Amino acid sequence: MACRFVLNNASIEEHVPADALLLDIIRRNRGMTGTKEACREGDCGACQILSGELINNRIRYQAVNACLVPAGAITGRHVVSIEGLNSEQLSPIQRALVDNGAIQCGFCTPGLVIALTGFFLNSRLSDENAALDSVAGNLCRCTGYAGIKRAVSALCRQFDLSASPLERRIEDLIAWQILPAYFSTAPGMLRHVHEITYAFHSPHPSPLQQERELVVEVIPCAFLSQYQVGKASEPLEHAILIGGGTDLFVQKPEQLHSQALYFLSNESLYPLIRKAQSDLIINALTTIEQIRTSELLQAFFPRLAEDFKLICSAPIRQRATLAGNLVNASPIADLAVFFLALAAQLTLVSGSETRIVSLQNFFQGYKKIDLKPGERLLEISFEIPGKADRFNYEKVSKRTHLDIASVNSAMLIQEQAGKINKVHLSAGGVAPVPLYLAKTCAYLRGQTVCLATVKTAAEIAQTEIAPISDIRGSAQYKRLLLRQLLYAHFAELFPGVFEGGTFNAG
Ligand SMILES: Cc1cc2nc3c(=O)[nH]c(=O)nc-3n(C[C@H](O)[C@H](O)[C@H](O)COP(=O)(O)OP(=O)(O)OC[C@H]3O[C@@H](n4cnc5c(N)ncnc54)[C@H](O)[C@@H]3O)c2cc1C
Ligand code: FES
Ligand code: FES
16 A cells, blocks of 8 residues: 655655554554664553544544554554654753653663653643553563653653643643744644545545555544445455554554555544434444543543553553443453443444443353444443442552553442442453453342442352462452452442442452
């Protein structure tokens, strides 16, 4: 495919397979080796770059891991590697890392500079915790992180982001010498690339597109049924849908090479999250970060922004979609566990056909889901939690940040007149699928919230699960964790009933 984008301050065109990774394009094809290569699995952040998307004549940048970004997803973007941030003098971010002893071998430094620049581009406030979260996906093997923390702290004191509205941010960062001056011309360069590339969004493929070997398209998902682009002989059921690619490009990069790929994009979809009567509806292509930062969702889930910081790292959350999380059907998928406790429904579409399936029934066995060939996940919906509803989400993993769960769980519960009259409970890491604990819920309905009820519920939950021993813990440990998470739900949601230490008796 012809992949056209702006790399730093130049428009470029690369003829590469659609699954070619941006990391390889930058390092091997373009010889820009400042972007480092280490894990190639999204874990270390050494390969971070900024990916900028033109929205209303301004570019919105995000720090992402180039090792998981395929060529098919960067057409029409502004890609900034570390070379694109270098000026004759060190930028204040580079200077802070040097001055605070945050650099030894320097291998992680380009990724750190990119991640912190991404923070400066997007954060409304110079909040130190948020700045630290932005580098939670950057591993350093030398410094022990104390120097990095000092640098982050110094930068937050040096620059007051609250004085710089997001609409004026790029101009301010140029003035503060965090960004080089050419950033002011980037929207014009991108507009030009879009003019050349418009065929990508046209129902009439250009001769260049017709020539391509792989069926590759960047499809605004809303128009998928109209578009059905690609070779007529290759219907959608034979194509692999790519959301953020953060699962596919880790699990099966080789298998993608000979396949028809459809790159889904939520760029033209608005709003991604909406209220419809008594329901909340989330488009399946919404990224985990868009869910985490949604003000609409935060109004009903006040701990959402903090809870979702425990899911992936910032650069992965920027690309990983809700659809990918559910369809990949990992038994510990965090969003699956979260939405199971909301008794969510999925809308699946194929052409003009629509089907509604409960999330609970969607998962049919290990990595087996109720999704027919040619179908895709359009959206997820659930009843808006009422004022009397209480919701809690818990995750235990080996590391606090950037780690998948050993066991995770969510619970929605409503108590009226001293009795539980509504409850949904889910758990991950304890069965071949993200599990809805149906028997435990059935028991809890009608019970009083007290220690005896919770203990019996925990015993019933043990009969519903079948954890296995793996690198995240023994089966026995996972059983213990689920019991503790059930106790944690009640301790968190009914603090007056379960005061500190109450559960220790069991
Ligand atoms: C470093 C790292 C850390 C991670 N940490 C976590 C974590 O803490 N918690 C967690 O739950 N997960 C984690 N993940 C796993 C994973 O990346 C996420 O679950 C993510 O949400 C997958 O979304 P995606 O859009 O990138 O999926 P993709 O890789 O694009 O796709 C995954 C699957 O979904 C299919 N698909 C995509 N969109 C659709 C659609 N609309 N309709 C039908 N099928 C579709 C694809 O064909 C593919 O089979 C992590 C991954 C990495 C690399
Ligand atoms: S090389 Fe480690 S995140 Fe990309
Ligand atoms: S300074 Fe060596 S890996 Fe960070």
